[in-house]
Structures are given as structure tokens and as C-alpha cells.
Amino acid sequence: MSQSQYVQSSAVPPQVAGGQEALRARDIVKRFGAVTALNGVSLRLQKGEMLGILGDNGAGKSTLIKILTGFQAPTSGQLTINGEDVALKSVDHARELGIECVYQDLALVPGLSIYHNMFLNREPLRAGPFRLLDNAQMKRRAAEALEDIGVNIPDVNEEVARLSGGQRQAVAIARAVYSKAKILLLDEPLAAMGARESGLILDLIDRLKKRADLSLIMIAHNYAQTLEVADRIMMFQHGEVTFERASAETSVPELLDVVRQNYKVVRGGA
Amino acid sequence: MSAHTHKPAQTELGTKPRPHIGKRGLHGFLRVREASILVVAILLIIYFESTNVNFLTDANLQTLSQFISPWVVIACGEIMLLICGEIDLSAGMVFALAPFIMYFAHDAGLPLIIAFILAIIGCGAIGFFNGFVSVKLRVPSFVVTLGTMFLINGFTLTISRGFPVDTPNDGIFSFLMGGGYAEITWAVILVLFMHGMLRNTRWGLHTIAVGGNLLGSAESGINVTKIKIGNFVITGALAGLAGILEASRIGSTDPLAGGSNMMFMAVAAAVIGGTSLMGGSGTIIGGLFGGLMLGVLQDGFTINGINAFTFDMIIGAAILIAMVFNIHFARLRNMGKLK
Numbered sequence: 001m002s003q004s005q006y007v008q009s010s011a012v013p014p015q016v017a018g019g020q021e022a023l024r025a026r027d028i029v030k031r032f033g034a035v036t037a038l039n040g041v042s043l044r045l046q047k048g049e050m051l052g053i054l055g056d057n058g059a060g061k062s063t064l065i066k067i068l069t070g071f072q073a074p075t076s077g078q079l080t081i082n083g084e085d086v087a088l089k090s091v092d093h094a095r096e097l098g099i100e101c102v103y104q105d106l107a108l109v110p111g112l113s114i115y116h117n118m119f120l121n122r123e124p125l126r127a128g129p130f131r132l133l134d135n136a137q138m139k140r141r142a143a144e145a146l147e148d149i150g151v152n153i154p155d156v157n158e159e160v161a162r163l164s165g166g167q168r169q170a171v172a173i174a175r176a177v178y179s180k181a182k183i184l185l186l187d188e189p190l191a192a193m194g195a196r197e198s199g200l201i202l203d204l205i206d207r208l209k210k211r212a213d214l215s216l217i218m219i220a221h222n223y224a225q226t227l228e229v230a231d232r233i234m235m236f237q238h239g240e241v242t243f244e245r246a247s248a249e250t251s252v253p254e255l256l257d258v259v260r261q262n263y264k265v266v267r268g269g270a
Numbered sequence: 271m272s273a274h275t276h277k278p279a280q281t282e283l284g285t286k287p288r289p290h291i292g293k294r295g296l297h298g299f300l301r302v303r304e305a306s307i308l309v310v311a312i313l314l315i316i317y318f319e320s321t322n323v324n325f326l327t328d329a330n331l332q333t334l335s336q337f338i339s340p341w342v343v344i345a346c347g348e349i350m351l352l353i354c355g356e357i358d359l360s361a362g363m364v365f366a367l368a369p370f371i372m373y374f375a376h377d378a379g380l381p382l383i384i385a386f387i388l389a390i391i392g393c394g395a396i397g398f399f400n401g402f403v404s405v406k407l408r409v410p411s412f413v414v415t416l417g418t419m420f421l422i423n424g425f426t427l428t429i430s431r432g433f434p435v436d437t438p439n440d441g442i443f444s445f446l447m448g449g450g451y452a453e454i455t456w457a458v459i460l461v462l463f464m465h466g467m468l469r470n471t472r473w474g475l476h477t478i479a480v481g482g483n484l485l486g487s488a489e490s491g492i493n494v495t496k497i498k499i500g501n502f503v504i505t506g507a508l509a510g511l512a513g514i515l516e517a518s519r520i521g522s523t524d525p526l527a528g529g530s531n532m533m534f535m536a537v538a539a540a541v542i543g544g545t546s547l548m549g550g551s552g553t554i555i556g557g558l559f560g561g562l563m564l565g566v567l568q569d570g571f572t573i574n575g576i577n578a579f580t581f582d583m584i585i586g587a588a589i590l591i592a593m594v595f596n597i598h599f600a601r602l603r604n605m606g607k608l609k
Contacts, residue, residue: 071489091491107486109479111551116475121490123472132470 028077052230070094098182110161115142145178166197318570338565339453343512344536347505355549361509365528368510369517397506401499448518481549
């Protein structure tokens with residue numbers, strides 16, 4: 001297997017300076033009937049680190065996200081979060097443990113205001129017997145949350161349907177960060193976005209990286225952008241990790257070489 | 271945007287600032303979806319009052335309120351369903367069945383109020399069945415409720431043997447359910463209650479979320495199944511309540527009451543009032559105004575002696591115009607052309 005030279009050992013990834021482990025996944029397997037979406041994936045995320053995961057469509061990136069967010073259970077394998085072995089029971093359970101995800105579809109509701117979206121399914125209620133929404137509190141805290149990550153949207157009453165792609169992304173990220181995320185998963189945050197707006201989102205991600213209490217995993221397919229922003233790179237191909245290295249020690253040509261080698265293996269071998 | 275550029279570490283994603291409140295005026299009013307349909311209804315009232323002095327009399331207002339009330343009560347449920355992306359075609363048949371459940375329960379010796387509660391629970395159970403088959407067995411609700419529409423109609427005709435019965439009557443209950451303006455009072459109270467629920471509770475917010483982004487709502491941890499089935503239950507119960515209100519007013523429980531025409535008028539009131547058939551947006555107050563407009567049209571044409579066929583053509587045109595208007599009005603708003 002020619003790709004093995006690139007995998008330094010998926011069980012023991014290279015250490016990033018300082019800190020403890022935020023997340024560890026060991027030998028995660030996920031099968032859907034006869035299809036194996038993930039075939040023994042292991043990864044480790046240090047506190048405060050940003051891990052970039054690259055791969056083509058069908059490489060297993062989305063399945064990994066669904067497992068890390070508790071949306072689906074793995075067929076086998078073990079997750080360890082903050083040093084404790086856990087089996088995630090639901091999205092809510094993962095959230096309690098500080099795992100948040102900004103999905104590619106952003107999970108925003110176009111017909112609702114920014115502040116309602118920011119508190120979707122976590123709405124604060126007013127005191128009293130009627131369990132009414134505390135809209136005033138939501139507006140205030142939504143504005144604070146956006147300001148906190150340095151995003152300037154003048155009016156939190158605006159319907160999400162009227163926002164640009166970058167604004168929506170920023171709202172989704174602010175929502176995740178505000179909900180006390182310790183591990184934040186970003187699923188293709190720069191997909192379908194123009195150069196100017198993706199630059200703004202990369203700036204935003206840079207600011208998030210400076211938070212010592214936040215660990216990030218970014219799923220992407222743009223090698224250059226991911227190398228620029230991530231501390232460490234993992235590459236997924238057909239449900240396996242085929243490459244892993246600190247961003248500083250690799251380059252776009254090397255990543256492309258891995259992909260090329262791997263295609264040769266798949267087409268020649270299987 | 272220039273007002274914010276002094277903050278260097280900010281990501282500038284701002285929209286243009288909105289115009290000042292004073293400048294918004296008419297446009298601000300038109301942004302409230304419900305307002306435009308209320309204006310149409312009021313113009314129609316003025317028109318009919320100017321062409322016929324009998325329009326705004328107590329007797330005619332009672333008649334008008336009796337047209338509108340059942341549509342509006344059923345529309346309250348249908349709007350919740352339409353918002354979360356579903357529909358209930360069986361509501362008009364549940365409307366006819368409910369007073370029979372009450373009649374038979376009362377006939378078996380139960381107090382009327384208990385019989386009433388049983389009937390509402392029974393109609394809620396039909397709603398649950400509609401919702402369960404739609405959501406859990408993944409049959410589109412249009413098809414599921416098309417099936418239950420025929421099924422319930424046949425059931426009502428069977429248990430009644432096709433003949434009307436006298437609605438049970440015991441003074442206070444009958445006054446509360448069937449007095450002169452009782453139906454419209456119920457309708458307005460329900461509209462206010464349901465409007466508050468849609469705008470100010472988690473249930474309402476999650477109903478909009480489920481219709482606007484089903485997968486996203488599930489990813490946010492919203493129990494999508496519970497929201498959808500719950501709204502089917504609400505629709506069933508409200509359709510049953512509307513049927514009992516009508517049967518109490520008339521004093522007779524008719525197996526041929528309601529029907530699919532009743533259900534379609536409720537859906538028409540919802541759509542004309544600004545609820546989208548595509549899900550994700552809607553308004554309960556708008557349903558009241560939509561029902562008011564339809565009622566004023568029907569009543570006004572009746573007392574002016576215009577033929578029922580013409581009325582159907584006008585309702586058809588009104589629904590089409592309302593839908594075109596809604597879709598393109600929403601598009602303009604989203605493009606920021608209307609502020």
C-alpha cells in the first residue's frame with residue numbers, strides 16, 4: 001500500500017504544542033447495510049487546536065460529523081471526550097458535552113429572525129405559568145453573541161431569508177460559539193461563497209482559534225484554504241484516514257500527490 | 271455601513287440600515303402581511319354597505335358571523351399544519367362526526383359536558399392517526415387525509431344511518447356553544463390564543479422551523495415528529511369543536527354537515543390570509559381576515575342576489591391572486607426591494 005508512507009500512525013497523531021486532549025475517536029466504523037461509510041477511523045483533537053479534514057464526496061466526512069454530533073451512532077468504535085469514554089445518545093447529549101456543529105445547510109430557518117435562529121431549540125422563557133418566549137432577552141443576547149465574535153449585523157430582527165451567504169454562516173457560527181461550545185465542528189464553512197465573503201469567514205475562524213477553550217474541526221475540500229487556517233491536516237478517502245500531518249510540515253502539492261497515489265491504488269488494486 | 275467602520279476587528283457583514291420609522295409609513299404597514307387582506311375585507315364591507323342598507327344590520331352580522339366562524343376555527347388548525355408543511359383534508363368530515371360522538375355519548379347516559387370532552391378527544395385521536403401515518407409511515411399527508419376523509423364520512427353516515435338527530439341541549443352548555451354570537455366569540459378567542467401560541471411559544475416557533483427547514487430543525491435537536499403529529503391533533507380537535515358549535519347553534523346534528531367544501535374554505539381562508547402552502551410561514555390572524563373576506567363576499571353576494579356560481583368564480587380568482595401576490599411579495603421582501 002503506497003499510501004501508508006504518509007500515515008504516520010492514525011492511532012497516535014502528531015502532538016500539537018501544549019494542552020490536553022479534547023476529543024479522541026478510536027476505530028470508528030459506520031456501515032449502512034452493505035455500504036461501509038467509515039472503516040476504522042481514529043483521530044485526536046487537542047484543546048485549542050484546529051484540525052482540518054479534507055476529502056472528496058463520499059469519503060466519509062459527513063458521516064464522521066453525524067457521529068461526533070450524536071446524530072447517528074457508530075456501528076463500532078469508541079469516543080472519548082475530555083478524557084471520558086462516552087456513547088452519544090442524541091444531538092442534545094452531544095451538546096451537553098460541549099460539541100456543536102455548524103452544518104453545511106447551516107440549520108437556519110429562513111422565515112425566522114436572526115435572534116430566533118440563534119436560540120433555536122434553546123429559547124429562554126419568561127417567568128410565569130404560560131411558558132412564553134423571552135424575545136427581549138433573545139434579542140439582547142443575540143446582539144451580544146454576534147459582537148463577541150466580532151460580527152457586525154445591525155439588526156437581529158432581520159429574517160434570515162434576507163441575509164447573504166456569509167451573514168448566514170456568521171449567524172450559524174455565532175450560535176454555536178454562544179452555546180458554550182468546547183468542540184466546534186464546521187462543515188464546509190466556505191462552500192458556495194465568493195472570495196470576499198470567504199475571506200471574512202476565514203478572519204472569523206482565525207479569531208475563534210485564539211480562544212484557548214475552543215477546539216475546532218473544519219471539514220473542507222479546498223486544500224489551500226484549509227492548510228492556511230488549520231494546525232493539522234487529515235485526509236479522508238473511501239472511509240479511511242490516508243494522510244495526517246501538521247499543516248506547517250506539508251503543502252498543497254504533497255496533498256495532491258496523496259490523492260493521486262490513492263486513486264492509483266483504488267483503480268489498480270480494487 | 272460607514273457608521274461601523276471605526277471598529278477595526280469587526281467582520282463587516284451588515285445590511286444597509288433600515289429607513290427611519292417615520293419614513294417607513296405605508297410600506298411599514300404593508301410589511302405586516304395581515305394588513306393588506308384586512309384592507310381588502312374592509313373595502314368590501316364598505317362596498318356592500320353602500321349597495322345594500324341591510325348589510326350592517328344585527329341580523330345580517332349574525333348570518334355573516336355564522337359563515338365565518340367554522341372556517342376560521344378549522345383554519346386555526348390548518349394554518350399550523352400548513353406552516354409545518356402538512357395538510358388535513360379530513361377536517362370537514364371530522365366536523366360532521368364530532369357532534370355525533372357527543373350525541374351518542376350523551377345518549378348512553380353521560381353528562382353533556384363529559385360527552386363534549388369525549389368528542390373532542392375522539393377528534394384529537396383522529397388527528398393523531400392522520401399524523402402518525404403521515405410522519406411515521408411516511409405517507410404524504412395529502413394522501414393520508416384524503417383516505418381518512420372518505421373513511422370518516424362513511425363512518426358518520428353509517429352510525430347516523432344517514433339521518434340527522436337533535437343536538438343534545440341543556441341550557442347553559444347550549445347557550446355557551448350555540449347562542450347568537452357564541453360561534454364567532456369562540457372563533458375570535460381561539461384565533462387570539464393560537465396567534466399567541468404561534469408567535470410567542472416554543473411550540474409555535476418550532477412549527478415554523480420544522481416547515482422552513484426540516485433537516486435543520488432535526489439537526490438543532492427539535493423533535494420534528496412530535497411537532498407535526500401534535501399539529502394534526504390540534505387540527506382534529508378544532509375541527510371537532512367547530513362541528514359541535516355549529517350543531518349546537520342549529521339544534522340539529524346533520525351527517526351531511528361540513529364536508530370537503532368546509533375544509534377547503536378553511537384552507538382558502540388560510541391561504542388568502544397569507545399562509546404559504548409550501549410551509550415555513552403563516553399567520554393565524556391572517557386566517558381570520560381571510561375568512562372575514564370570504565364571508566363578506568359570500569354574504570354580500572347572497573343579499574345582493576348574485577348567483578352562487580359567480581361566487582365560486584370569485585373565490586377561485588381571489589385564491590389565485592392571493593397566492594401570486596404572496597409569493598412575489600415575499601420574493602420582493604427577500605430581495606430587499608421593499609423596506
